[in-house]
Amino acid sequence: MKKISFSSLGHFFVLLFVFSLPAAAGAAKATSHPFRSKMASDTPGKSYPDGHGGTVFFPLGDLSFADEVVDFLPGDPPPPSYVAAPELALGIPDYVEDTRYVTLGCRGTLTVRFTDNVLIDVPGPDLYVFEIGPAVEPTELQISPDGKRWTKIGTISGGRAEVDLEGKVRPGEVFHYVRLTDLATGCDGDWPGADIDAIGAIGSAYQFTLSDSVLFDFDKAVLKPEAMAALEKVADLFQKVHGGRIIVSGHTDSVGDDRYNWELSGKRAKEVKRFLKSLKPLRGVPIEAIGYGESRPRASNDTAEGRAANRRVEIVVVPKAQPNSN
Numbered sequence: 001m002k003k004i005s006f007s008s009l010g011h012f013f014v015l016l017f018v019f020s021l022p023a024a025a026g027a028a029k030a031t032s033h034p035f036r037s038k039m040a041s042d043t044p045g046k047s048y049p050d051g052h053g054g055t056v057f058f059p060l061g062d063l064s065f066a067d068e069v070v071d072f073l074p075g076d077p078p079p080p081s082y083v084a085a086p087e088l089a090l091g092i093p094d095y096v097e098d099t100r101y102v103t104l105g106c107r108g109t110l111t112v113r114f115t116d117n118v119l120i121d122v123p124g125p126d127l128y129v130f131e132i133g134p135a136v137e138p139t140e141l142q143i144s145p146d147g148k149r150w151t152k153i154g155t156i157s158g159g160r161a162e163v164d165l166e167g168k169v170r171p172g173e174v175f176h177y178v179r180l181t182d183l184a185t186g187c188d189g190d191w192p193g194a195d196i197d198a199i200g201a202i203g204s205a206y207q208f209t210l211s212d213s214v215l216f217d218f219d220k221a222v223l224k225p226e227a228m229a230a231l232e233k234v235a236d237l238f239q240k241v242h243g244g245r246i247i248v249s250g251h252t253d254s255v256g257d258d259r260y261n262w263e264l265s266g267k268r269a270k271e272v273k274r275f276l277k278s279l280k281p282l283r284g285v286p287i288e289a290i291g292y293g294e295s296r297p298r299a300s301n302d303t304a305e306g307r308a309a310n311r312r313v314e315i316v317v318v319p320k321a322q323p324n325s326n
């Protein structure tokens, strides 16, 4: 499963949202989330078997998991061919009898991207890696907002497959990429390196991606009528999921001048923000608008299709801090 789209919202965009976990001292265990029963009725939150006899709860359910492979550098010795496809680490955990996972190989590196959700810091653990085998093989985790600047957030090993971003990232920061690097402690045997079934963001937000072809005319920063309809749906969803704040970012392809693209993407993000602010459900909601120009491509700029995918506005809904109901 590479992508889950909200059919009611149209095929060209995907929505992203976050539920915050409560800031209770006892909230460090994702498996005993105090909001779990409350949220289960009106959110997609689900528990998944962790492969070691327990379960892990993801407030966003199936959307929480990594969506695309960016890069895979198998280690040496390499993985056996039947578990060498990095796509086996995407989507929900689906390990069955020696299939549906990727073995990294000794010192292998796998980089994945989230497209319908993003990774954020919530109280307690934020990222969980589903590893096959009796023990978690030592694996270094890094995250990145843009696929360029990487932050090491820790190592999973032994019985611990989760990482907390707290103290390692700026408050409110949003991450799209995760990189796993095998630390070469299990290089012998049939499956050298870590064996990864799935990578999930417990701290997760829905991401809405709107194509520029829907929003704007060429080179313009004035919203088209169909754009307004799409943005009204964002506002409805924001309300439904009890959002707290919104981040709007504008992106272009690499055609044309860097600076010009930067400015155009900024103007477009601001225009989306202006319209969102005018909507009743979003009155008083903090909305941030950022232009990234061509600096954060989603696809290759070498093809027309890739350039079209890069011309977009992304909308992230950050959760309202939930009161501790305990």
Ligand SMILES: [Ca+2]
Pocket (backbone or CB within 6 Å): 062, 063, 064, 065, 066, 067, 114, 115, 116, 117
């Ligand atoms: Ca996802």
Ligand SMILES: [Ca+2]
Pocket (backbone or CB within 6 Å): 121, 122, 123, 124, 125, 126, 164, 165, 166, 203
């Ligand atoms: Ca956290």
Ligand SMILES: [Ca+2]
Pocket (backbone or CB within 6 Å): 088, 089, 090, 092, 093, 094, 095, 100, 101, 196, 197, 198
């Ligand atoms: Ca899998």
